[in-house]
Amino acid sequence: MKVNKVLWVLLFIAVINSMGFGIIIPLILSYGKKFGVNKETIGLLTASFSIAQFFATPVLGSWSDRIGRKWILAFSLLGSCLSFILFGLANSLLLLFAARILDGITGGNISVAQAMVSDMSSAKDRARNFGLLGSAFGFGYVIGPAIGGLLSKMGDRVPFFFAAAMALVGMVLALVFLKETSSDKTRKENQQNKLFDFGALISVLNKPAIGASVFMGFLLTTAQFAMLIGFQTVCAEQLKLSPVQTGLFYAGFGVSGILMQLLVPWIRKLVPAKAWVLLVSTLICAAAMVWCGLVSGLFGFALGIGIYGLFNGLRNPMLNAVIADRMDEKERGQIMGINQSYAAIGQTIGPLLASAAALLALPFIFFVAAALIIWALYYGWRLKAST
Incomplete structure (x- = not known):
């Protein structure tokens, strides 16, 4: 198996898959208003996806350990395709x-892709390959909203059907061009094991290095999604930016993270220890959030968001590489699935914390994000001590 060929096919699938998500996410509220979606129910609608993903993703990861990554990735993409079609055909809030x-239940795309990267990578190049995968997903998320905005001019349902087509293309590519990365021996051994014990969602936190990495990732994801609420609110209410200007601003934030992920190989040469890279970048992110809570002008806010975007881009490649280095080959899919489960819950808790902080004052959103990041520093130090 040629690693480079498999990796590049996987990266292309990641781009078109995340593009589909990027297309629909900014449109859900405006599209759903005709069915009764409002500022209160949009939170529940978003949470329904994350909660379903929390429980389903580790099960899909465990299945990928048993029957193969390729088939579970294709199944996940098919689920995304059907969910986008259902969303586009919906005529009620229930649908x-x-x-x-449905998208949450079948949403094992990211964790299975991460397990495949872990399968095909040596310890030396794991951080680099995880950085490339993160950049691929990030690129799709960045260009997706722009494509969705253009497609919406052709009809409010068109973006959802286009996203479904992208997921379907990804599924076909996975089935036709993607090679299986898990070994026959590992799959046969896993078929004799129990499918998935939900107690592993808790017990994984007790695993040396892996537990600290998973919980650190959860805290940093929670902080990021709290920050995004503050970002949108500041742009609209304090800086008085138009939706187009806010979109371009957000795109710049996304691009900064992608650029940093592409620099992972050079960063690893300068600082070989992953734990030190995590500690320093996390500390800088905390300082950037405090800065954003203190400044009021566009330049100062953009500076803080830009610095945060850059150094936050190192989070996933480094944490995923640490997890992959320490996990057993037989449980890669399961562990990556659990890791993604915690990220899904962080995506739900972050906005809720931000909403509560905003009741005090807008800057408190960024202070809450900074507090979560500082909490994550404790686990980063534990990680340094155990690696």
């Missing part, structure tokens, strides 16, 4: 919830 829950 919108059904579509998002």
Whole structure:
């Protein structure tokens, strides 16, 4: 198996898959208003996806350990395709919830892709390959909203059907061009094991290095999604930016993270220890969030968001590489699935914390994000001590 060929096919699938998500996410509220979605129910609609993903992703990861990554990735992409079609055909709030829950149940795309990267990578190049995978997903998320905005001019349902087509293309590419990365021996051994014990969602936190990495990732994801609420609110209410200007600003934030992920190989040459890279970048992110809570002008806010975007881009490649280095080959899919489960819950908790902080004052959103990042520093130090 040629690693480079498999990796590049996987990266292309990641781009078109995340593009589909990027297309629909900014449109859910405006599209759903005709079915009764409002500022209160949009939170529940978003949470329904994350909760379904929390429980389903580790099960899909465990299945990928048993029957192969390729087939579970294709199944996940098919689920995304059907959920986008259902969303586009919806005529009630109930169907919108059904579509998002279906997408959450079959949403093992990211964790299975991470397990495949772990399978095909040596310890030396794991951080680099995880950085490339993160850049591929990030690129799709960045260009997706722009494509969705253009497609919406052709009809409010068109973006959802286009996203479905992208997921379908990804599924076909996975089936036709992607090679299986898990070994026959590992799959046969796993077929004799129990499918998945939900107690592993807790017990994984007790694993040396892996537990600290998973919980650190959860805290940093929670902080990021709290920050995004603050970012949108500041742009709209304090800086008085138009939706187009806010979109371009957000795109710049996304691009900064992608650029940093592409620099992972050079960063690893300068600082070989992954734990030190995590500690320093996390500390800088905390300082950037405090800065954003203190400044008021566009330049100062953009500077803080830009610095945060850059150094936050190192989080996933480094954490995923640490997890992959320490996990057993037989449980890669399961562990990556659990890791993604915690990220899904962080994506739900972050906005809730931000909403609560905003009741005090807008800057408190960024201070809450900074506090979460500082909490994550403790686990980063534990990680340094155990690696």
